Amino acid sequence: MRVLVVDDEPDIRFIIGTSLQRWGYETAEATNAEEAYAICRDDPPDIMLLDVSMPGETGIELLDRLRADDLIPGPTALLSAAFPGQLAGVAADHGVVHLPKPFGLEDLEDLVADLASRVTG
Structure with a gap:
């Protein structure tokens, strides 16, 4: 199972x-x-x-472009520290989940395991 991590912060x-x-x-x-x-x-x-907040095109804009080009990958999670309540709604509107930053590694592991279960059925 391959996971694409998109974030402009190298440490993240x-x-x-x-x-x-x-x-x-x-x-x-x-x-x-x-x-x-x-x-x-x-x-x-x-x-x-x-990640939602990146220089240039945002994560939301990328999702819109991927969807328009029929390239949405498997299950997706938006990661962001900004506007957690608002982003949960945006994520739902885009058919993805939202994990607010900062998050613990246990939360990340649970999220990825849940997303992986959606791939394997």
Whole structure:
């Protein structure tokens, strides 16, 4: 199971990626929406963890573009510290889940396990 981690913060990508690998997942990383779009187009991940606030195109804008091009990967979670109540609604409108930052690794592990169960059925 391959998880795409999209975040412009190197420390966040490192912590999430390292944790995912320790839990048995393969990972791919993108630092921005353009890189994430290319990965979703060329080698779609099973799961995507997507930061909302990134320079350039936001995570929400990326989701809209992926959807318009019929490239939405597997189950997706939005990660953001901003406007947690509002983003939960936006996530639901986009058919994804929201994990507010900061989050604990146990919360992340539970979330990814839930998303993985949606892939494997």
